[in-house]
Amino acid sequence: MNDFDAVLRFRAYCAGRPLPVGATVAWGRPAAAQTLVVAFVRMAGETSPWAIAWGTPDRPPHVASVPDPRRADDVRAMAMRFGRDLLRSFGHPEHGTQLDVAQAAVVVPGASHVEMFHQLEYRYARARKVPDAEVDEVNTLGRLCGWIFREWHRPAQTLLVDATQSLREAWAIPTEDLRQQHLGFVLAWLTTGGDRDARSLAAERAEADSVGITLDPTLERDALEPLLSSWNTARQQERHDAASAAAIAGIVEAEVRRRWQLAVDGWRHLQGDARPTTPAFAQLAALTQGEYERQWRAAETARTEGKEPFVPDPETDRLGQAAASRFFAHQYAAEVGENALLHGDRDRVARAVLAGQALLGTIKGVRDEGTGRTTTPVWTIETPLDAPTRFREGSKVEVAGAQGRTGVLRAVTARDDVRVLELVITGQKTGRGAHRHAADPSFVGVTVAMLASNMAELTKMKSFRVWDGAGAGAWLTHGRTDPPHDRATRRQEDLVDFVEGLGGPR
Amino acid sequence: MKATAHTRRDLRRRIDQFVANPRCDANVRAVVHDVSMRAVAQRDLPPDHPSLREGQSPFALARGVQFEKALYEPTDRIFEALVKASVLPARHGPLCDLRLKVHGGRLPTLDAAATAFSEVLRELAKTPADAEPDEVLALILAPTMKLDGAPLLPFGLFAADLVAVRLAETGPRVRLCVGEVKVYPDRGGHTDRTQLAGARAQAGLYVHAMRRTIAALGLTASVQVEDDGFLVLAKPASNTPSVRWPEDLRWQARRAENWWARLAAVAAEVLADGPAQTDATAAIEAVHAAGTSYEEGCLTFCPRAPVCRAKALTAGDAAVLGADVAALVGNVTLLRAEALVGGRATAATPAETALLERIHAVDTVMESCR
Numbered sequence: 104m105n106d107f108d109a110v111l112r113f114r115a116y117c118a119g120r121p122l123p124v125g126a127t128v129a130w131g132r133p134a135a136a137q138t139l140v141v142a143f144v145r146m147a148g149e150t151s152p153w154a155i156a157w158g159t160p161d162r163p164p165h166v167a168s169v170p171d172p173r174r175a176d177d178v179r180a181m182a183m184r185f186g187r188d189l190l191r192s193f194g195h196p197e198h199g200t201q202l203d204v205a206q207a208a209v210v211v212p213g214a215s216h217v218e219m220f221h222q223l224e225y226r227y228a229r230a231r232k233v234p235d236a237e238v239d240e241v242n243t244l245g246r247l248c249g250w251i252f253r254e255w256h257r258p259a260q261t262l263l264v265d266a267t268q269s270l271r272e273a274w275a276i277p278t279e280d281l282r283q284q285h286l287g288f289v290l291a292w293l294t295t296g297g298d299r300d301a302r303s304l305a306a307e308r309a310e311a312d313s314v315g316i317t318l319d320p321t322l323e324r325d326a327l328e329p330l331l332s333s334w335n336t337a338r339q340q341e342r343h344d345a346a347s348a349a350a351i352a353g354i355v356e357a358e359v360r361r362r363w364q365l366a367v368d369g370w371r372h373l374q375g376d377a378r379p380t381t382p383a384f385a386q387l388a389a390l391t392q393g394e395y396e397r398q399w400r401a402a403e404t405a406r407t408e409g410k411e412p413f414v415p416d417p418e419t420d421r422l423g424q425a426a427a428s429r430f431f432a433h434q435y436a437a438e439v440g441e442n443a444l445l446h447g448d449r450d451r452v453a454r455a456v457l458a459g460q461a462l463l464g465t466i467k468g469v470r471d472e473g474t475g476r477t478t479t480p481v482w483t484i485e486t487p488l489d490a491p492t493r494f495r496e497g498s499k500v501e502v503a504g505a506q507g508r509t510g511v512l513r514a515v516t517a518r519d520d521v522r523v524l525e526l527v528i529t530g531q532k533t534g535r536g537a538h539r540h541a542a543d544p545s546f547v548g549v550t551v552a553m554l555a556s557n558m559a560e561l562t563k564m565k566s567f568r569v570w571d572g573a574g575a576g577a578w579l580t581h582g583r584t585d586p587p588h589d590r591a592t593r594r595q596e597d598l599v600d601f602v603e604g605l606g607g608p609r
Numbered sequence: 610m611k612a613t614a615h616t617r618r619d620l621r622r623r624i625d626q627f628v629a630n631p632r633c634d635a636n637v638r639a640v641v642h643d644v645s646m647r648a649v650a651q652r653d654l655p656p657d658h659p660s661l662r663e664g665q666s667p668f669a670l671a672r673g674v675q676f677e678k679a680l681y682e683p684t685d686r687i688f689e690a691l692v693k694a695s696v697l698p699a700r701h702g703p704l705c706d707l708r709l710k711v712h713g714g715r716l717p718t719l720d721a722a723a724t725a726f727s728e729v730l731r732e733l734a735k736t737p738a739d740a741e742p743d744e745v746l747a748l749i750l751a752p753t754m755k756l757d758g759a760p761l762l763p764f765g766l767f768a769a770d771l772v773a774v775r776l777a778e779t780g781p782r783v784r785l786c787v788g789e790v791k792v793y794p795d796r797g798g799h800t801d802r803t804q805l806a807g808a809r810a811q812a813g814l815y816v817h818a819m820r821r822t823i824a825a826l827g828l829t830a831s832v833q834v835e836d837d838g839f840l841v842l843a844k845p846a847s848n849t850p851s852v853r854w855p856e857d858l859r860w861q862a863r864r865a866e867n868w869w870a871r872l873a874a875v876a877a878e879v880l881a882d883g884p885a886q887t888d889a890t891a892a893i894e895a896v897h898a899a900g901t902s903y904e905e906g907c908l909t910f911c912p913r914a915p916v917c918r919a920k921a922l923t924a925g926d927a928a929v930l931g932a933d934v935a936a937l938v939g940n941v942t943l944l945r946a947e948a949l950v951g952g953r954a955t956a957a958t959p960a961e962t963a964l965l966e967r968i969h970a971v972d973t974v975m976e977s978c979r
Contacts, residue, residue: 104933110971112934113927117947148672150794150846221799225845279905279931311659320666328667417845418797453978457970463977550977 107454108275116277119299121292124275125450127381130208130373131261131388135161137207139192140370141185142362143219143316144355147323150222151178152316154355155185156363160210160370164363166356170334170348179233179241182223186244193247196404204262204395205388209251212286212366213267215315217255224249224417243403249417250399254391257433259440261388262395266369273376278306286314286365293372314362318355326354383443390436424570424577431566438559445554446506452552459491461503461554464524471542472527480528480541481513484551485521492522499556500526505538507531509556526553620756620767621814624865627872629910635899636911640872641879642892649896650913660912669792676792678713679848680841681706681750687771687841687850688748694852696773696786696839701747705729708751719766722753727826733774733783734831745783746774754815754822756869769815773839781833787815787858788839795842795851805840812838813861817869820862836862904928938964 104112108124115122140160143152154168167184169177190198192209211217228245231238255263267286276283276292277299283289287309295305313319318327330347337344402412413425420426445451445461455461468483486492494500496515502508509530516523534540568574627640639646647661654661680687684704691697707722707729708714716722729749736745753768770790777784789812793804819834837855844851903917903926911917921928925942927935938946939960948954949961956962 104931106937106967106971107975109933109937110968112930113937113946113968114950116930116934116943117950146668147666148669148792221796222794222845225794225796277930279908279929281905281908318666319662320664320669321662323666323668324663416797418799420798449978450975453971453975456974456978463974552978 104280105454105458107457111275112277115275116299119277120302121274121276123376123378124273125448126378127448128273128373128376128378129261129381129384129444130264130269131205131380131384132374133206133208135159138210138370139189139208140164140210140363140366141189141216142212142359142366143216144318144359144362145219145316146172147317147320149173151175151226152182152219152223153318154352154359155181156356156359157185157188158363160367164360166360166363168352168355168359170351171331179227179237182227182244183237183240186240186247190243190247194400195243195247196400196407197243201400202395204392205385207262208264208370209262210264210266210366210370212265212314212362212369213284214265215317216362217252217263217265219316220248220255221252221417224252228414228417246403246414247399249415253415253429254394254398257394258437259387259390259444260394260436261384261391264370264373266366266373269373270369273373273378278303282306282310285310286369287312290365290368290372294368312361313358314365318358322354322358327351330354381444382447383440386443387440390439394432424572427569428566431562431569435559435562435566438557438562442501442554442557442559443506446504449504452503452554455554456490456552459493461552462486462490462492462494462500462524463550463552464522466546466549466551467523469542469544469546478532478540478542480532482510482524482526482528482541482546482551484524484526484553486524488517488520488522490522493555494524494553499558500553501530501556503552503554505531508538508541621811624814624868624872625810626910627875628868630902630904630907631871631875632904633900633902633907633917635896635901635913637875638879638892638899639896641876642896644889644892644896646896647912648893650911650916652893652897653913653916658915660915673792676843676848677790680790680850681713684748690841690850690852691748691773691839694839694854696788696852696854697747697775698742700741700743702743702745702774704748704750705746706750707753712751714751719753719768722751722768723755723766726752726754727822730823730826730828730832734828736776736782736831738782740776740782742776745776748773752819754818756818756821767815767818769812769819770841772819775835777833781829781831783832785819785832785834786838787812787819787834788841789815790841792843794845795853796845800842808840809856809858809861810864812840812856813858813863814865816858816862817865905931937967 111122111124136159138160139157141155141157143156144154145151146153149172151172153172154166156164156166158164165184165188167181169181172178187198192199192202192207194200194202224245226245227241228249230241230245233241251263254260255265267284267289270286270289270293271283274289274293276289278288278292288306291306291309292302295302330351334344334347334351337347402414405412413422415421415425415429445455452461456463464484464486466482467485470481471478472481473479494512494515496512498512500510500512502510507530508528510526510528512524513527514523514525528541531538532541534543539545571577623640623643626646627637630636635649636646638644639649650658650661688697688701688704692699692701706714707716707725709716709719709722716725726749729746729752733746749772751768751770752772753766755766769787771788773786773788775784775786776782789808791804791808793801816834816836816838823829823832823834836857836859838858839852839854840856842851842853843849901913901917901920903914903921905928907914907917918929925944925946927938927941927943927946930943941949941958941961941964945954945961946964949956949965950968956965
């Protein structure tokens with residue numbers, strides 16, 4: 104958080120209500136039918152879900168639960184009910200049609216629900232102790248959950264929405280960061296009418312109910328533990344305690360349903376936001392579409408054709424070049440996302456300026472140093488000397504709001520209390536579309552923000568080049584190893600005698 | 610002071626509580642007098658307030674017990690895991706169980722466990738130079754330590770989860786490696802960072818306590834605690850142990866040493882509380898009467914945080930908007946800052962002038978960008 108966010112939060116406190124952050128929003132506007140909302144609850148200390156709720160926000164959710172989540176077979180049956188719908192929603196080659204990522208969304212209430220996808224991957228992606236008839240389907244669900252979990256962590260992805268995080272990023276809420284991890288708390292601040300005290304009180308009340316995947320310990324101790332104990336006792340006596348099972352289902356399903364509804368409320372609030380979606384959304388959605396097709400769907404398609412494509416391990420990087428490639432893919436996404444979102448939103452530019460990542464200045468002179476048919480526009484820009492910046496002579500910059508108009512800072516000098524920059528325009532020099540020719544004298548007097556030039560394409564290239572087994576350092580990770588030494592050619596004599604025999608100076 | 614429902618003997622938790630907010634006088638006094646902040650909060654909050662709920666799930670507790678049982682009964686499992694992770698050699702000695710009866714062991718009290726561990730250390734110190742690994746204890750379960758020089762913390766006992774014994778070729782022959790058992794899943798690089806940090810901090814504290822115990826017994830020439838420790842976590846969706854080794858605990862141990870010294874110094878000042886040293890009710894009263902210093906982190910550990918937050922809000926303390934806004938506003942109250950920004954007051958101090966300048970700078974940039 105820099106001064107931009109701190110001041111905005113302070114102003115929200117003064118206003119007594121949340122204030123919008125940014126002039127645009129970073130999410131799409133898919134139809135309800137293309138939006139899947141998912142919520143989980145689990146037993147404390149366990150990694151399997153106890154209940155799952157899923158469905159589109161315009162209809163009541165599907166809800167499934169088990170009496171005891173420590174019974175793997177029951178959990179698998181529940182997970183597969185959810186899994187079949189999940190595979191269909193994601194357009195698995197055997198379950199549905201390819202997804203148009205720009206027109207779809209998967210929404211969860213908060214970060215702990217995302218972690219559950221990883222737990223499902225662990226449990227099912229390589230599961231073997233299941234009936235033969237189910238192995239393929241169970242493994243397929245596990246692989247999809249793994250891809251969802253990994254994709255969730257890729258910067259600037261557009262498909263998967265953490266409702267709490269999206270709301271927190273889009274609004275300045277006058278309270279501590281820690282409390283804003285709670286979706287009910289955030290929603291109460293956003294939707295309650297009245298003054299600061301009324302909103303604060305509503306948020307405090309909402310905060311009392313758990314929204315993560317773990318249930319309230321009091322509920323587990325006082326309500327669920329006796330029921331589960333009774334159910335398990337009956338099971339040991341080979342009886343079915345239907346009453347206890349129904350009571351357990353009633354409790355855990357109500358809990359998961361409440362979380363699902365909160366996610367829906369959060370999603371509706373996001374969809375009802377009057378701010379336009381960032382112009383960068385299409386570019387970022389296209390990137391997400393590529394990831395979806397290459398990293399998951401293509402692999403699943405190959406599998407249906409009898410091939411065995413590489414699937415990342417749920418735990419760690421077992422294949423060096425794949426890990427390196429994914430690292431660069433994530434870095435590329437981060438660079439593209441940051442740059443694209445800045446171009447589309449002047450408030451984000453202001454935040455970058457205050458963080459020293461962009462520099463604001465006024466164009467004082469425009470000239471064209473080109474000769475003949477070439478054009479070399481040069482801008483003289485003045486900025487306050489005390490404005491924080493990381494730019495130096497030779498820095499490559501891009502003009503905010505004019506993606507592609509790049510330049511190099513040829514000179515940076517100081518005069519009185521101003522910093523004078525000479526910017527040689529190297530990209531998008533001529534007029535195109537809405538942009539004027541860079542040497543147009545009408546630029547004089549215009550305030551521009553300069554961003555660090557986007558080097559994402561270089562990063563993208565690295566994500567491909569790390570696969571080259573002959574590249575520098577490849578022998579450390581994935582290059583072909585040297586052939587094994589032939590023991591027959593090893594010298595048998597004493598090594599000291601051998602060195603002395605070489606006749607070098609003593 | 611006699612242990613009551615409001616007192617706890619877990620010194621580790623008390624040190625964690627002290628570290629969480631050493632600026633809060635009430636918190637410091639609660640730590641020194643071993644008073645549960647929940648007991649203090651009960652005086653200010655209605656009984657059904659969420660902050661007063663007991664935090665432990667019976668299922669989580671059962672899972673912990675089940676995991677521990679799977680680790681130690683039979684003991685092959687823990688040995689297998691530690692040998693596989695190279696904590697112990699393939700040829701190793703037996704296990705020494707110093708657990709309390711309530712935890713599945715044989716010792717009746719913590720004091721008896723602490724005495725037994727001291728005896729074990731003395732025996733280990735006699736290890737001959739030519740001893741083979743399988744002739745020496747390999748693993749000690751629940752070694753309990755009493756910290757010396759802590760007159761204000763009379764119930765100060767630590768019980769680590771387990772310690773592996775290794776033999777070194779040079780220097781002190783016997784090397785102890787502290788291990789910490791946690792039931793949460795080891796998800797490789799995705800394992801919860803906060804949980805890992807907590808486990809390492811805990812293990813670091815045990816390293817420090819064990820070094821002091823060994824020094825107090827005069828055994829430093831023959832027994833040494835290693836900087837490297839290990840964590841025993843669960844493999845996801847199973848009771849199989851996953852051992853993380855080596856975990857560098859030297860900085861965590863140093864941190865524990867520093868905090869312990871600070872706590873001892875602060876405890877000396879708190880001695881002035883008089884009857885609070887011997888009377889649990891007086892101790893609660895002393896904590897209740899002490900000043901508080903609210904900060905965002907209090908929400909994560911202190912049941913009394915809602916009370917302190919409400920006080921801070923009334924006083925216009927910007928900590929209620931988070932650390933960054935508190936840093937922006939400085940020592941100006943929120944009410945005053947609101948009046949300054951709203952033009953209902955003029956800056957009268959350098960801090961108020963600085964605040965207005967910073968806000969103006971943000972406004973200027975935002976205006977220029979629009």
